[in-house]
Amino acid sequence: MTEIKLNKVVKAYGEVEVIHGIDLEIHSGEFVVFVGPSGCGKSTLLRIIAGLEKVSGGEVVIDGEVVNTVPASERGLAMVFQSYALYPHMSVYKNMAFGLENAKMPREEIDKRVTEAARLLQIEPYLQRRPKALSGGQRQRVAIGRAIVRDPKAFLFDEPLSNLDAELRVAMRKELAGLHAKLGGTMIYVTHDQVEAMTLADTIVVLSGGNVAQAGKPLDLYNKPRNTFVAGFIGSPRMNLVEARVAANGTGFDLVSGAQTIRVPEVPGLEAQSSATYGVRPEHIAITGEDDADVTATVELSEQLGGETYLYCSADGLPQLTVHQLGQLPVERGQVIHLKFDRSKMHVFGADGNVLANGLPT
Numbered sequence: 458m459t460e461i462k463l464n465k466v467v468k469a470y471g472e473v474e475v476i477h478g479i480d481l482e483i484h485s486g487e488f489v490v491f492v493g494p495s496g497c498g499k500s501t502l503l504r505i506i507a508g509l510e511k512v513s514g515g516e517v518v519i520d521g522e523v524v525n526t527v528p529a530s531e532r533g534l535a536m537v538f539q540s541y542a543l544y545p546h547m548s549v550y551k552n553m554a555f556g557l558e559n560a561k562m563p564r565e566e567i568d569k570r571v572t573e574a575a576r577l578l579q580i581e582p583y584l585q586r587r588p589k590a591l592s593g594g595q596r597q598r599v600a601i602g603r604a605i606v607r608d609p610k611a612f613l614f615d616e617p618l619s620n621l622d623a624e625l626r627v628a629m630r631k632e633l634a635g636l637h638a639k640l641g642g643t644m645i646y647v648t649h650d651q652v653e654a655m656t657l658a659d660t661i662v663v664l665s666g667g668n669v670a671q672a673g674k675p676l677d678l679y680n681k682p683r684n685t686f687v688a689g690f691i692g693s694p695r696m697n698l699v700e701a702r703v704a705a706n707g708t709g710f711d712l713v714s715g716a717q718t719i720r721v722p723e724v725p726g727l728e729a730q731s732s733a734t735y736g737v738r739p740e741h742i743a744i745t746g747e748d749d750a751d752v753t754a755t756v757e758l759s760e761q762l763g764g765e766t767y768l769y770c771s772a773d774g775l776p777q778l779t780v781h782q783l784g785q786l787p788v789e790r791g792q793v794i795h796l797k798f799d800r801s802k803m804h805v806f807g808a809d810g811n812v813l814a815n816g817l818p819t
């Protein structure tokens with residue numbers, strides 16, 4: 458069982474600091490997923506934990522021991538990269554056994570581990586094949602098998618599924634979830650895929666420009682984003698975020714964006730004459746009658762998927778609004794519709810981008 462802790466970890470390449478003092482606690486057996494835009498430091502942080510990059514400041518602690526000066530080979534972690542380069546001239550068996558042979562492990566023990574990993578990953582029939590005679594998904598499983606046989610303290614995955622086609626990704630995603638359930642090991646997983654993050658993670662860590670924007674359970678991040686960055690990042694399609702001026706209206710506030718005014722109740726921390734951002738997810742916008750509407754908008758694009766419908770709408774003074782409705786909705790491009798925002802699911806952020814309310818009283 459393995460705990461990993463980062464204390465004020467800083468990383469600079471020359472003059473340029475790319476990780477700005479990250480604190481993080483990863484519990485034993487936890488599946489942690491790092492997400493964030495390209496260049497935010499996901500791989501760097503993973504490589505720091507693995508011991509492939511030195512920190513410029515702070516501490517990496519594994520099971521209570523500061524490992525800053527412990528080389529990667531002695532940290533007992535296994536990393537699976539996006540480009541998982543198998544040895545082309547070796548059989549699948551040999552690819553998995555190679556590291557253990559180098560470590561002078563007894564032959565029977567190697568055989569036991571490789572056989573067990575192959576069984577777990579369902580690649581037993583291919584053990585004598587070369588990697589080029591395998592499909593992408595089978596190769597990916599060999600790469601994961603190579604990590605499993607080492608019986609590492611923790612698994613570090615850097616976008617391990619991004620080379621696979623969509624169908625295979627879904628299959629491998631389910632296998633990884635099953636693998637974690639069986640092995641119970643500590644896992645840190647980097648991905649760009651929202652669904653992978655939401656479904657695999659016990660904890661999602663959202664990184665932004667070398668800082669942690671928020672860390673928490675997937676649905677907590679979805680329901681209670683702490684700032685506009687996380688609000689816009691978690692969820693696909695993304696939350697509608699609208700900048701507004703705040704005006705008092707007697708009982709609450711008017712959020713004014715150009716020609717559009719949204720009335721909301723009192724929000725603690727919100728001040729008249731300041732600016733704010735409000736957010737509403739596509740599934741929290743209802744199509745309603747004119748009298749009841751917050752916004753009247755024109756449909757610019759209607760995506761009919763059969764089981765669900767996405768409408769992309771424009772209204773004077775607002776950014777394009779995405780509306781999600783279950784089922785089929787006979788709405789066409791150019792049509793004018795009336796929209797109502799579910800106050801109980803609306804988010805309000807202050808001028809600094811930090812949250813004032815996740816959900817408003819109704």
Ligand SMILES: Nc1ncnc2c1ncn2[C@@H]1O[C@H](COP(=O)(O)OP(=O)(O)OP(=O)(O)O)[C@@H](O)[C@H]1O
Nearest residue numbers: 470473475493494495496497498499500501502649
């Ligand atoms: N060896 C290096 N020298 C200088 N800068 C680097 C080096 N490696 C990474 N960086 C910079 O550090 C920042 C973080 O890079 P990193 O690879 O961790 O991003 P990432 O979040 O993994 O992005 P992606 O999603 O594109 O893989 C980037 O701005 C990158 O340019």
Ligand SMILES: [Mg+2]
Nearest residue numbers: 499500501615
């Ligand atoms: Mg990366």
